[in-house]
Amino acid sequence: xxxxxxxxxxxxxxxxxxxxxxxxxxxxxxxxxxxxxxxxxxxxxxxxxxxxxxxxxxxxxxxxxxxxxxxxxxxxxxxxxxxxxxxxxxxxxxxxxxxxxxxxxxxxxxxxxxxxxxxxxxxxxxxxxxxxxxxxxxxxxxxxxxxxxxxxxxxxxxxxxxxxxxxxxxxxxxxxxxxxxxxxxxxxxxxxxxxxxxxxxxxxxxxxxxxxxxxxxxxxxxxxxxxxxxxxxxxxxxxxxxxxxxxxxxxxxxxxxxx
Ligand SMILES: [Zn+2]
Numbered sequence: 001x002x003x004x005x006x007x008x009x010x011x012x013x014x015x016x017x018x019x020x021x022x023x024x025x026x027x028x029x030x031x032x033x034x035x036x037x038x039x040x041x042x043x044x045x046x047x048x049x050x051x052x053x054x055x056x057x058x059x060x061x062x063x064x065x066x067x068x069x070x071x072x073x074x075x076x077x078x079x080x081x082x083x084x085x086x087x088x089x090x091x092x093x094x095x096x097x098x099x100x101x102x103x104x105x106x107x108x109x110x111x112x113x114x115x116x117x118x119x120x121x122x123x124x125x126x127x128x129x130x131x132x133x134x135x136x137x138x139x140x141x142x143x144x145x146x147x148x149x150x151x152x153x154x155x156x157x158x159x160x161x162x163x164x165x166x167x168x169x170x171x172x173x174x175x176x177x178x179x180x181x182x183x184x185x186x187x188x189x190x191x192x193x194x195x196x197x198x199x200x201x202x203x204x205x206x207x208x209x210x211x212x213x214x215x216x217x218x219x220x221x222x223x224x225x226x227x228x229x230x231x232x233x234x235x236x237x238x239x240x241x242x243x244x245x246x247x248x249x250x251x252x253x254x255x256x257x258x259x
Contacts (some may be wrong), residue, residue, distance in 0.1 A: 003167025003186040007043035008193060009254040010240070011089040012036055013054030014080035016111060023201035023243065025211040037078065037111045038242035039086065040195055041093065041254065042185065046165055047101045050122075051183050051195055052242070054086045056114035056147050069110075073141035078111070086115045092255040104170060106197025107177040108134040110144040120152045125164070127172060128157040130179025142214070173199040173228060175221025176212045182228055184237075190258045192237025199224045201243035 014037045020028030023035065040051040057080040059065045070077040082088060087097060097118040105126040106112055113134075116124065134143055158181075161171050167186035174180050176198045183195040199221070200206050206229055215221040232239050241247050252258060 003188060004045040004165045005042050005167045005185055005187060006045075006259065008185055008187060008190070008258040009041040009043075009093055009256075010251050010258075011039040011041060011054070011086065011254050012084060012248065013039050013086055013089065013111075014057075014078050014084040016055075016078045016243070017076040019213075022213040024204055025213055025215075027204075027210060033245055034079070035201060035243040035245055036248040037084075038240075038248070039089075039112075040183075040240075041090065041095065041100075042168065043257075044165060044168065048095055048099050049102045049104060049164065049168065050100045050119070051104045052106055052112040052197070053103060053115035053119070054084075055080055055111050056117075056144065057085060059114075059144065059146075069141075069144060069146075075141060087118065089254055093257075102164070104164065104181075104183060105130070106182060106195070107180045108148060109142045109177065109198065110147065112197070113148045114144070116148050116153060117150055120150070120154070123154050123156045125156040125158055125170070127174075127179025127181055128159050129174075130177060130181075131155060131157055133178040171227070171231075173197070173224035175199070175215050175217050175219075175224045178216050180224070182224070184231060187258055190238075192232070192235040193258065194228055194232050194237055194239050196228050196239055196241055198243065199228055201241065203241060203244055203247060206239055206241075 015034045020031040039054045042049040103122050103124045169184040173182040182197050185193045
């Protein structure tokens with residue numbers, strides 16, 4: 001297979017503490033999960049590409065900001081240990097933030113766009129309608145404009161499916177948010193890996209086609225789940241779920257990698 005991606009690193013960026021119903025619509029209301037927050041670093045012929053950026057720990061560790069952005073909004077503050085810091089994860093691989101020339105955001109919720117401030121030099125690719133929604137008023141508490149409404153960010157607004165480079169495809173998988181996208185990576189040894197983002201948080205979302213807790217368009221969200229399953233099936237690939245607490249324990253975490 002033709003690919004320009006040589007390595008995939010899974011970065012564990014902390015844990016969110018949430019009702020299971022946030023991930024599975026109307027299911028598991030009695031349960032609180034500690035869901036991992038994942039980002040991914042790709043080593044490619046054209047430099048390092050980061051998919052998502054994790055959480056902004058400054059908001060979690062500052063009492064006033066934590067109160068305003070989390071507690072008051074009814075969101076439990078996440079757990080971010082020092083080793084979960086994005087800069088720490090990158091350093092363990094020997095990569096500095098300035099080495100990352102391209103950031104692809106699956107979407108702009110707080111657990112994916114939290115560290116854009118580290119990448120002002122980079123191209124930041126996001127769907128146009130996701131960006132529009134993030135910058136419009138009344139978008140809801142899961143959108144931390146303080147993390148992305150920053151001067152000097154180099155936005156690259158894309159529409160629909162697109163190819164970042166051979167072996168790195170990005171698919172519009174809207175539904176959970178207005179412009180959610182997922183990333184399909186071709187690796188020489190591992191084969192196809194689908195970074196689903198939050199099209200579905202848990203294995204259950206895909207196995208039983210359960211909608212995410214929150215969606216702006218249920219039909220589109222279900223179509224996105226089915227589309228990703230079909231791609232994985234056709235290419236004999238694996239779905240990499242960024243928030244599944246069981247799957248994360250089976251993955252090779254950075255600084256180990258997939259080739
Ligand atoms: Zn998420």
